[in-house]
Amino acid sequence: MGQRIVVRRVLRGRTGPSGGPAFTDVLGTCLAWDADSCLVERADGEKVRIALADVVSGKPVPPRAPARMRVSSRDAEAHTAALWPGVETAPLGAWVLRSETRPSGRLLKRANSCLAMGDPDRPVPEALATVAAFYAERGRDPLVQVETGSEVEAAVAAAGWAPLGVGDAELWLASVSRVRRALPPSATAPATPVELSVTGSRAVVSAGSGCDPVAEGHAAVDGDWVGLHGVTVDPSYRRRGLGAAVVARLLGWAAEQGALTAWLHVEAENPGGQAFWERLGFAAHHSCRYYVPGAPSSASAGPVSR
Known part of the structure; x- marks a missing residue:
């Protein structure tokens, strides 16, 4: 029964x-x-x-998917904007042109590409010409982010654009409360203390002293969603629970801000990362891929960092 x-x-x-x-x-x-x-x-x-x-x-009847898993890919990806408040955006129908105004270091693909999901309100070749012009004006290589397997991806490919070849990723979602319950008790009291720094709706957690932490992670709250980004642990400090400790601190802060849903991007070729997040209750919502005009160049000066 x-x-x-x-x-x-x-x-x-x-x-x-x-x-x-x-x-x-x-x-x-x-x-x-x-x-x-x-x-x-x-x-x-x-x-x-x-x-x-x-x-x-x-x-x-199969169980109905949670409400968060029924959100459109475009709406889920829109929450990523909270991680980079210094990004210039412009609508192109349902598409969103994005460009960092003051980048530091490598350009991030998500912050310097057109979110090409939904209807651009014009033929796709015309929309892509607008994308190319937008980035040319800013001295950037044009780049679009599409949902893998979507009609938009097929139309972009048909217009002569090609996959960048790097950066394919999946967006994963989870209940904040479920992830916090799944974290081991040691995550709240790690051997190496973690420190939380908050600026508005964004937070950074780091472990270790100095300017080169042994573990760190970033988060940004957008409504009742929180995005996790750049959760990393120095290889020599892995398997000590520091990754879980960073996540615990970030989600504890996010829950205090009213966050209910957590999201993050996982590289498609990162089975270790996928296994870690799956153990905590995350599940893949959709996958995305980047396209550039014509054949991508390995010498491109465009965005190369996820």
Whole structure:
């Protein structure tokens, strides 16, 4: 019992549109099933007892995905803007042109590419010409981020753009409370203390002294979502629980700000990272890929850092 099911039953004494018997479906959780009847509880709490003699068919229904997993890829990716407040943005229909105004070090692809998800409100080749012009004006190589396997990706490829070849990633989501429960108790009291620094809606956690921490991570709250970025541990300090400690501190802070959903990007070719986040309750929502005009050049001066 406890299985979600849908049961089709006959409505005795009533006639259907075709003149034959009338039927109706009951969707809910099966509470009981015996030799004579089944008891189904609907989502609104109403309990419906159905005589087995009236049952035409019945089948189990897969659990409905959590609300966060039903968010569109475009809306999920829009939360990444909170990590980089110094990014200039401009709409292109549902697409978003993004460019760092004061970059430091390598250009980040997510902060210096067009989020090409949804309808650009014009033919894709025309939209891509606008993208190229936008980045040319700023002295940047044009770059678009698409959802892997989407219609937009197919249209971008058909317009002559090619995959960058690096940076393919998946966006993973999880419940903040679930991840915090999944973290080991030692994460809240690591052998190497971690320090939290907060600036507005963003936070940085680091472990170790000096300007070269042995572990660190960044987070930014956007509404009731929090993004995690750059969670790293020095190779010589791994397997000491520092990664979990960094995550625990960041999510503890985020929960105090009202965050309910956590997101992050994981490189597609990073099975170790995927295993770590999966153990904490994260699950892949979608994957994305970057495209450039024509064949990508290994000598490109464009964004190369995830």
